[in-house]
Amino acid sequence: MVKTGGRSRVRLRLARTLAALTIAGGSFAALQPAAAVAAEPLTSLVPVPVSVQPAAGVTHTLAADAKIYAASAQVGDYLAGVLRKSTGYALPVTTAPATPPADGISLLLSGAPSTVGDQGYQLTVSAQNVVLRANTAAGLFSGVQTLRQLFPAAIESPTVQAGPWTLPGATITDHPRFAYRSAMLDVARHFHPVDAVKKYIDQLALYKINYFHLHLADDQGWRIVIDSWPNLTTHGGSTQVGGGPGGFYTKAQYSEIVAYAASRHITVVPEIDMPGHTNAALSSYAELNCNGVAPPLRTDIEVGYSSLCISKDITYKFVSDVIREISALTPGPYFHLGGDEAHATSDADYQTFMSKVVPLVAQHGKIVQGWHDIAKVALPGTAVPQFWGTTTADQGVVNAVARGSKVLMSPANKAYLDMKYNSSTPIGLSWAGLIEVQTAYEWNPGAYLNGVPESAVLGVESPMWTETIVTSAHIEYMAFPRLAAHAELGWSPWSTHNWNQFRTRLGAQGPRWTAMGINFYKSSQIPWDTGGNPGVCAQPAWAATSVYTGGNVVSHNGAKWTAKWWTQGEEPGTTGEWGVWRDDGPC
Numbered sequence: 001m002v003k004t005g006g007r008s009r010v011r012l013r014l015a016r017t018l019a020a021l022t023i024a025g026g027s028f029a030a031l032q033p034a035a036a037v038a039a040e041p042l043t044s045l046v047p048v049p050v051s052v053q054p055a056a057g058v059t060h061t062l063a064a065d066a067k068i069y070a071a072s073a074q075v076g077d078y079l080a081g082v083l084r085k086s087t088g089y090a091l092p093v094t095t096a097p098a099t100p101p102a103d104g105i106s107l108l109l110s111g112a113p114s115t116v117g118d119q120g121y122q123l124t125v126s127a128q129n130v131v132l133r134a135n136t137a138a139g140l141f142s143g144v145q146t147l148r149q150l151f152p153a154a155i156e157s158p159t160v161q162a163g164p165w166t167l168p169g170a171t172i173t174d175h176p177r178f179a180y181r182s183a184m185l186d187v188a189r190h191f192h193p194v195d196a197v198k199k200y201i202d203q204l205a206l207y208k209i210n211y212f213h214l215h216l217a218d219d220q221g222w223r224i225v226i227d228s229w230p231n232l233t234t235h236g237g238s239t240q241v242g243g244g245p246g247g248f249y250t251k252a253q254y255s256e257i258v259a260y261a262a263s264r265h266i267t268v269v270p271e272i273d274m275p276g277h278t279n280a281a282l283s284s285y286a287e288l289n290c291n292g293v294a295p296p297l298r299t300d301i302e303v304g305y306s307s308l309c310i311s312k313d314i315t316y317k318f319v320s321d322v323i324r325e326i327s328a329l330t331p332g333p334y335f336h337l338g339g340d341e342a343h344a345t346s347d348a349d350y351q352t353f354m355s356k357v358v359p360l361v362a363q364h365g366k367i368v369q370g371w372h373d374i375a376k377v378a379l380p381g382t383a384v385p386q387f388w389g390t391t392t393a394d395q396g397v398v399n400a401v402a403r404g405s406k407v408l409m410s411p412a413n414k415a416y417l418d419m420k421y422n423s424s425t426p427i428g429l430s431w432a433g434l435i436e437v438q439t440a441y442e443w444n445p446g447a448y449l450n451g452v453p454e455s456a457v458l459g460v461e462s463p464m465w466t467e468t469i470v471t472s473a474h475i476e477y478m479a480f481p482r483l484a485a486h487a488e489l490g491w492s493p494w495s496t497h498n499w500n501q502f503r504t505r506l507g508a509q510g511p512r513w514t515a516m517g518i519n520f521y522k523s524s525q526i527p528w529d530t531g532g533n534p535g536v537c538a539q540p541a542w543a544a545t546s547v548y549t550g551g552n553v554v555s556h557n558g559a560k561w562t563a564k565w566w567t568q569g570e571e572p573g574t575t576g577e578w579g580v581w582r583d584d585g586p587c
Helices: 007-023 034-038 073-087 137-150 192-205 251-261 279-284 313-329 347-363 373-378 395-402 437-441 473-480 482-491 499-507 512-514
Strands: 051-061 068-070 093-095 103-107 121-125 130-133 166-174 182-184 211-215 267-271 334-336 366-370 384-387 406-408 457-464 553-556 561-564 581-584
Touching: 034 267, 051 121, 068 073, 073 103, 073 581, 093 366, 121 137, 137 166, 182 192, 182 395, 182 482, 182 553, 192 251, 192 473, 211 457, 251 267, 251 313, 313 334, 313 347, 347 366, 347 373, 366 373, 373 384, 373 395, 384 395, 395 406, 437 482, 437 499, 457 473, 457 482, 473 482, 482 499
Parallel strands: 068 093, 068 103, 103 130, 182 211, 182 457, 211 267, 267 334, 334 366, 366 384, 384 406, 406 457
Antiparallel strands: 051 166, 121 130, 121 166, 553 561, 561 581
16 A cells, blocks of 8 residues: 655655665665675674674685694584584694694684783684684684684585585684673573573574573472472472473583583573572472462462562571572572562562572672662672663662672563564563564663663673473574674674664574574564575566555565555665565565
């Protein structure tokens, strides 16, 4: 249909498009076909590096007899494990000599610029060799993720592909904006077994995520063995949302997850939510209830009704035992106390509880993290409140910052991976709003909360609650592509932030995810690269300067698009504020 009276909006959309291109330095790369941009891997990296200096006319081809020379055997073995599957090459890993050999791939813990710090790297690709330098093994590991993206997408295939395996010549110097970049997985609402957790850890590593927050207990299930309180898992872990069989990790299995994450340079942060979100524990032990009566297990998704008994000494013995046993298995510095939605606990009781529990975390050698609700307590300056609100102001967080705390940013209406993309998304919730990819990308963690400057922001986390998320395919669908957007917010300089450029680079990730078998959401906001040239459509190509009325069909980026109403300057695939184009599929 023709939408009348919309000329001012048409002009506004066109002005916004031109302004975005001007901000991007006058480059019209955002309007190039996705496949044309994706064919140049140096312009397709996610997160975008601090500095990329192409070497004109230089290409490196990985030879069948290439070696990996590694100052970190762990990182060398990891890289070889990735490349061997798709190339079929032997790629032996040997100790790196002081001077990089004139062939192969060298991973060196020397010679990196001091500016890259502990997590950054410098990657140089020449015709003869590839040299990756960093100050730490963690920096090398980050550089390896960038190196993977310079290869053709088929490098991620689990089976041998034809090649050739070429890399563009360049020098990339890179380091993160925030030292802390995290994702959370709730294994309490629906239990996810060890292999599923490991799979997600591997996917997090692709985008330089370096912390993994495990939500291990909630009203619907307790997921880790506590030797001194065995009923927590035998009873409290026996169900999940919807009444399924639940499950739990033995201590050996939890340690396996922690070690696996560490091999990907990811630190596990365990969470036991308290004093609310505790029905599984209350049902397991009657004495944790003020009335001495254990409530039944719950399999619904209600919140805010449960609370540990604040006045009983046994409560604090229980909490201390739990923190002690989990902390002994967790080498990372943090223990997450939850602390959110404690609606069944009075403010006075909440203050009493936290005043006793926060010091217990320190006694067991850990630093307190908690949802930002804990900031209503006078926390030590080392404590980390995690902001999950949907507003841009919180006085408790500001007070915590004044005491020296740094804030972990996870605003639910921007960062929650369990929120639906749109009203048609088959899984997920929508209480914090619908979060399409542009919404996930278009916010600044360093300037989001009033009174919280970037210097007081620890980093960014992408939480995934699992009320509706049952399988690995569900996890992938909700995480990708939004996780990559959050990863760029955490890693890349804010000066590089540009939606039009990001969406094109993100589209180039599609063939990689396809090669890895990742079940990603194909957002219409993203010009997805299909791994080849765009198809040929009978319809004319879209033009930014043309005016389209309802029924006009155009070709763009290998797909057919129908204008739903009068539009000019709104690129098919961006949807923008009004969603004026309908995607009619590939040509």
